[in-house]
Structures are given as structure tokens and as C-alpha cells.
Amino acid sequence: MITSWWPWRSAAYIASGIVIGLVWMMIAILWIGFGLTAFVLVLGILVFSLLPLLGIGLAAVERARLRLMGYAPMPSPHRSPERSGLWAWLHLRWTEAATWRELAHGGLLSVMAMVDLIVFASLMAVAVSMVGLPLARYLQDTGGISDTIVIISTDAWQTDLATLPWPAIGAISAAALALVVLALWPLTHYARGRAMLANWLLAPPQLDADELMQSRSRIVSTFDSERRRIERDLHDGPQQQLTALLLTLGLARQSAPEGLRDLLSDAQAQAQTALHDLRNVVQGIHPSLLTDRGLIAAIEAMARRLPLDVEVQSDIEGPVSEQAEVMAYFVVSEGLTNVVRHSRSDEAMVEIRTVDGWLVVEVRDNGVGGADPTHGTGLVGITDRVAALGGSLTISSPGGGPTVLRVELPCGS
Amino acid sequence: MRIVIAEDSVLLREGLIHLLARSGHEVIDAVEDADALITAVTSHAPDITILDVRMPPGFRDEGVRAAVRLRQANPRMPVVVLSQYVESVYAAELLGENPAGVGYLLKDRVGDVAEFVSAIETVASGGTVIDPEVIRQLLARRALREKLTRLTAREQEVLALMAEGQSNRAIATRLVVSDAAVAKHINSIFSKLDLPPETDGHRRVIAVHYYLQRRTSPEAGLPAK
Numbered sequence: 307m308i309t310s311w312w313p314w315r316s317a318a319y320i321a322s323g324i325v326i327g328l329v330w331m332m333i334a335i336l337w338i339g340f341g342l343t344a345f346v347l348v349l350g351i352l353v354f355s356l357l358p359l360l361g362i363g364l365a366a367v368e369r370a371r372l373r374l375m376g377y378a379p380m381p382s383p384h385r386s387p388e389r390s391g392l393w394a395w396l397h398l399r400w401t402e403a404a405t406w407r408e409l410a411h412g413g414l415l416s417v418m419a420m421v422d423l424i425v426f427a428s429l430m431a432v433a434v435s436m437v438g439l440p441l442a443r444y445l446q447d448t449g450g451i452s453d454t455i456v457i458i459s460t461d462a463w464q465t466d467l468a469t470l471p472w473p474a475i476g477a478i479s480a481a482a483l484a485l486v487v488l489a490l491w492p493l494t495h496y497a498r499g500r501a502m503l504a505n506w507l508l509a510p511p512q513l514d515a516d517e518l519m520q521s522r523s524r525i526v527s528t529f530d531s532e533r534r535r536i537e538r539d540l541h542d543g544p545q546q547q548l549t550a551l552l553l554t555l556g557l558a559r560q561s562a563p564e565g566l567r568d569l570l571s572d573a574q575a576q577a578q579t580a581l582h583d584l585r586n587v588v589q590g591i592h593p594s595l596l597t598d599r600g601l602i603a604a605i606e607a608m609a610r611r612l613p614l615d616v617e618v619q620s621d622i623e624g625p626v627s628e629q630a631e632v633m634a635y636f637v638v639s640e641g642l643t644n645v646v647r648h649s650r651s652d653e654a655m656v657e658i659r660t661v662d663g664w665l666v667v668e669v670r671d672n673g674v675g676g677a678d679p680t681h682g683t684g685l686v687g688i689t690d691r692v693a694a695l696g697g698s699l700t701i702s703s704p705g706g707g708p709t710v711l712r713v714e715l716p717c718g719s
Numbered sequence: 720m721r722i723v724i725a726e727d728s729v730l731l732r733e734g735l736i737h738l739l740a741r742s743g744h745e746v747i748d749a750v751e752d753a754d755a756l757i758t759a760v761t762s763h764a765p766d767i768t769i770l771d772v773r774m775p776p777g778f779r780d781e782g783v784r785a786a787v788r789l790r791q792a793n794p795r796m797p798v799v800v801l802s803q804y805v806e807s808v809y810a811a812e813l814l815g816e817n818p819a820g821v822g823y824l825l826k827d828r829v830g831d832v833a834e835f836v837s838a839i840e841t842v843a844s845g846g847t848v849i850d851p852e853v854i855r856q857l858l859a860r861r862a863l864r865e866k867l868t869r870l871t872a873r874e875q876e877v878l879a880l881m882a883e884g885q886s887n888r889a890i891a892t893r894l895v896v897s898d899a900a901v902a903k904h905i906n907s908i909f910s911k912l913d914l915p916p917e918t919d920g921h922r923r924v925i926a927v928h929y930y931l932q933r934r935t936s937p938e939a940g941l942p943a944k
Contacts, residue, residue: 542778545803547730550731556830557734557832577830594804599780599808607807610856610859613859
């Protein structure tokens with residue numbers, strides 16, 4: 307340990323903390339004192355309103371100083387004001403929790419700097435004088451020091467340095483030196499603790515991995531329910547209206563004079579096309595069969611619409627969340643679409659099963675292989691969404707085939 | 720005919736009432752959801768029920784389930800299910816063991832007023848009408864198509880029309896051939912596909928659908944709710 311830099315970094319951290327803490331304390335006392343005395347004037351209010359500046363300035367220095375203790379450079383926890391100007395900046399800073407944490411850190415550092423100063427200064431004085439005993443005795447012997455140096459003094463017993471034998475002096479000195487070296491160990495830990503405290507108060511808040519995961523999963527979930535809502539709205543609105551339009555045009559055609567019938571037929575055909583196109587769009591947004599009859603029925607129905615012979619095998623046990631089902635559906639949809647587009651295959655196999663709380667989906671073809679998953683397909687977006695649910699997507703597509711798309715999703719995601 | 724309608728879109732409900740009234744039929748009750756439909760059918764005993772697949776409160780497949788319930792209670796109750804999407808899974812559930820008096824159509828079909836009314840009348844008189852789109856989905860399977868290569872192109876056309884529930888006469892008219900020619904094609908289809916010899920119209924639809932379905936959806940059936 308002694309050979310590493312940590313003891314020296316720790317000592318430097320504590321020592322610089324003492325200096326900075328004491329200087330800051332003096333500035334703060336002067337600042338508050340000046341603010342109080344000037345309080346009768348408007349100036350006092352201004353001085354107090356600028357109080358957060360003290361904490362913010364110190365915190366900037368302290369965040370940099372944390373690098374001494376091996377912390378990575380960290381950004382400021384403060385937000386940038388939306389509007390420019392001193393007033394907007396001040397207003398934002400006063401309302402940020404980070405500002406008050408920084409000010410609290412300033413107060414804490416001041417108190418600790420005083421304690422550190424007392425403890426370290428006295429310990430240092432004792433250590434230096436003990437280690438320096440041989441030098442003192444030498445100086446006494448050569449007449450450099452004429453005073454009596456008392457080593458141990460009680461009411462009953464008193465020892466003078468001049469009367470101590472040299473081996474005893476050497477032993478005391480060596481023991482003191484060993485203690486100084488050993489003291490570096492608690493010092494290092496103390497400095498680490500201090501750095502952790504400063505980091506806790508000053509670092510920008512971080513979402514931990516779990517929270518981040520959950521928030522991503524929530525976004526996907528919101529996305530899914532939004533899609534369902536859009537599908538419902540399109541079904542209840544434009545689709546029904548277009549159907550009603552078809553009906554009205556049909557009725558009109560029945561009683562229309564000869565000259566109008568062809569025109570009405572055209573109008574009907576156009577409405578029909580619009581309805582047909584809209585239907586395809588809506589099916590792509592959220593397949594209603596998935597909600598109504600579950601994943602397997604929806605995948606089988608999708609497979610029937612493709613120019614592909616698809617075999618679907620399933621072995622699902624236990625509950626699977628709706629989110630995971632929707633995801634699995636879109637993965638298979640994308641996978642089969644790619645089979646149709648790129649694989650030059652006319653057969654595909656979809657296997658869906660649950661394994662220890664995971665929903666495992668495989669889409670396999672008998673095509674030419676060589677698929678590049680990063681190349682412009684919808685798979686990139688899907689990979690991100692699968693990851694957001696805590697799942698994974700892998701593609702194996704050696705030249706010559708076959709291509710296997712495999713997705714694993716937590717059943718409860 | 721006395722008709723009960725279940726359709727939650729006001730626009731379409733009014734349109735259907737108007738269309739049917741103009742064709743000389745009477746809509747004796749028009750409701751918005753499946754529960755009200757069951758009550759209405761029980762109290763009015765209509766000649767036919769026309770219902771939407773998606774209805775309140777769930778906006779899912781209430782219509783299909785209600786139709787199956789109605790026909791379980793009274794297997795002779797003719798129902799026509801209309802939907803923005805047709806799924807062969809639903810067609811299989813509606814046809815069940817007894818396709819007499821079952822209709823399953825895309826909502827688009829209301830555009831052709833005469834044909835739509837004729838389909839309603841066919842179902843009311845115990846016939847079967849399945850949307851061509853369902854048949855297209857069923858026939859689109861490559862594995863099935865391969866097996867169907869045993870049939871001539873004309874026989875495939877006849878098979879599709881049979882699956883829609885068309886009678887020999889209607890098929891003959893559609894394809895502009897004689898009734899005898901249609902009968903000959905049908906005999907040929909039945910023997911090539913190893914289907915039981917043709918009897919009456921309903922069993923024919925069942926046989927054809929069984930043939931088409933079992934190769935597409937082995938587990939077609941209404942899951943427990």
C-alpha cells in the first residue's frame with residue numbers, strides 16, 4: 307500500500323480540504339456578516355440572494371478535487387436556464403435541490419476542515435517530535451539545545467531525554483515512524499469516506515440500471531398502448547365512415563339515372579380502395595386478432611397472408627405479459643417479411659416456447675442466408691425495443707443459409 | 720323479413736336500417752352491444768340477426784362470441800357477422816358443425832346493395848355465405864395450393880365458390896357454364912380431394928371448409944374465455 311500513490315493522494319486530499327474548507331468558511335462568515343449588517347439596505351437582500359453562489363463555486367472546485375481520489379470528471383448537476391439573464395439564472399438556482407446540497411456541503415466541509423486541522427496538526431506534531439528524538443538528543447549532547455526535554459512526566463516519575471539510553475531513544479523513534487506509516491492506512495480510508503460523502507452531495511443524480519431499465523420498459527409499454535388506441539380510433543372513426551360512405555354510394559347508385567351510375571361506381575371503387583389500404587395500415591399498427599385470440603392465432607393469421615408456407619409450433623406455459631406478446635408478434639412479422647423479401651425461400655418455421663420464465667421465439671427459413679442485420683431493415687428498431695424489455699435478439703445467417711432469427715423476452719416484461 | 724341488428728357505429732346502423740328497409744325488410748330492433756343483442760333476439764325471435772364483430776364494452780370479438788352463443792341456444796337461428804377484417808379462424812368458429820344459416824362478410828360488401836341483400840336472404844333461408852376474402856386466405860397457402868394442383872384451374876374456381884357457400888346454380892351463372900358442367904366439376908373435385916360424396920349444400924360447405932381449414936389452422940376452435 308505504501309508503494310502506491312493512494313496514501314499520498316489521500317493526504318493531499320485531506321490537506322487541501324483543510325485549506326479550502328477554512329478559506330471558504332471565512333468567506334462565508336464575512337459574506338453572511340456583511341449581508342446581515344447591510345440588511346437595512348436593499349444591498350443586504352442582494353447579498354443573501356447571491357448566497358447560493360458560494361456553494362456553487364465551492365462545489366465546482368470540490369468536484370474537480372474529487373478526481374484526486376480517482377473519481378471520473380463529473381458534469382454539473384445544475385440545469386441551464388431556459389431564458390437568459392441574471393434573474394432567470396438566480397431563480398432556477400434557488401429552486402434546484404442541487405444548490406442547497408452544495409451549500410450544505412460547504413457547511414459540512416468547514417466543520418470537518420476545523421476538526422481535521424486540530425486532529426492532524428496535533429497528531430503530526432507528536433509524530434514529528436517522537437521521530438525526531440535522536441536528533442534532539444544529538445543536539446543536546448553537542449550543546450545545540452540547552453533546555454531539558456521531558457519525555458514522560460507524571461507526578462511520581464519523570465524521564466529526561468538526556469538520561470535515556472540511546473537504544474531506548476532509537477526504539478521510540480522507530481516505533482513512532484512505524485506508527486506514522488501504519489496511520490496511512492486509516493488515513494486512506496478516511497479520505498475515501500470523505501470523498502464518497504462529497505460525491506454523494508455533489509454528483510448529478512443518476513438513474514441506476516434498474517430504474518433505467520424500468521423507464522425504458524415503461525416507454526415501450528406506453529408505445530404499445532398508444533398503438534392500440536390509434537388502432538381503435540381508426541377502426542371506430544375513418545373505417546366505419548368509409549364503410550358508411552360505400553353503403554350510401556351503393557344506395558345512390560341503385561336509384562341514380564343511367565348517366566350517373568358509372569361515375570358513382572368509380573366513386574365506390576375509390577372508397578373501397580381507400581378502405582382496403584386503411585385496413586392494411588391499421589393491421590400493421592396493432593393486429594386485433596392478437597388482443598382477441600392471442601399470439602399464436604395472430605401469428606397463424608399473419609402467416610396465411612404471406613406468400614410463404616409457414617409452420618407454427620408453440621409450447622407456451624404460464625402467463626406471458628401482453629407487452630412481450632406484442633413484441634414477439636412484431637418480431638415474427640418482421641422476420642417473416644424479411645424471409646419473403648430476401649431469403650429466396652418459400653418455407654419458414656416459427657417456433658414459440660416458454661423456457662424458465664422466458665419467451666423464446668425463433669423464425670427459421672430454408673433460404674440463401676447472408677442476411678445483414680444492420681442493413682436497413684426494420685430489425686434495428688425492433689432490436690432496440692427488445693432490449694428495452696430486457697430481452698435479446700440474435701440473427702444467425704451464414705452464407706448458404708439458413709437464416710435464424712432468435713428473440714428471448716422475459717415473460718413478465 | 721324481421722331483422723335484428725347489432726352495430727355500435729350509429730352511421731352504419733342507420734345506413735343498414737335504411738338499406739334493408741328499401742329492400743322491403745323490417746329492422747325490428749337495432750342495438751349497440753352483444754348483451755342487448757341476446758336480449759333483443761330472445762324477445763323478438765327475428766328471422767335473421769346481423770351483427771358486428773367489434774362491439775362495446777371490450778371492442779374485441781364480442782360479435783363472434785355472441786353469434787356462437789345465439790346458435791348454441793338455437794341452431795336454426797340465421798346470423799350474419801360483419802367485420803372490418805375477416806379471419807379464417809372466425810369463419811371456422813362460426814361455421815362449426817352446422818353452417819346452415821351462417822354468413823360471414825367483410826363490411827365492404829354493403830357497397831353492393833343488391834348482392835348484400837341477396838346474401839342476407841340466402842342466409843335467412845338456411846344458406847351459407849362466406850366472404851371470398853376468407854377463401855382467398857385459405858387458398859393462399861402454398862402447401863395447400865400444391866395439393867390443389869391436382870385440380871384444373873376451372874375446378875379451383877368452382878371450389879372457391881363452393882367454399883363461399885354458392886349453390887350450383889349460382890356457380891353456373893357466375894362462371895357462365897351449364898348446371899351440368901358445374902355438377903361434373905364438383906364430382907371431379909370431390910373425388911380428387913377424397914372428400915365424402917356431395918350431398919346437400921350445407922354438408923358440402925362443411926366438407927370444403929374442413930378440407931381447407933385442417934391444413935391451415937389445426938387448432939381452430941373457440942378458446943375458453
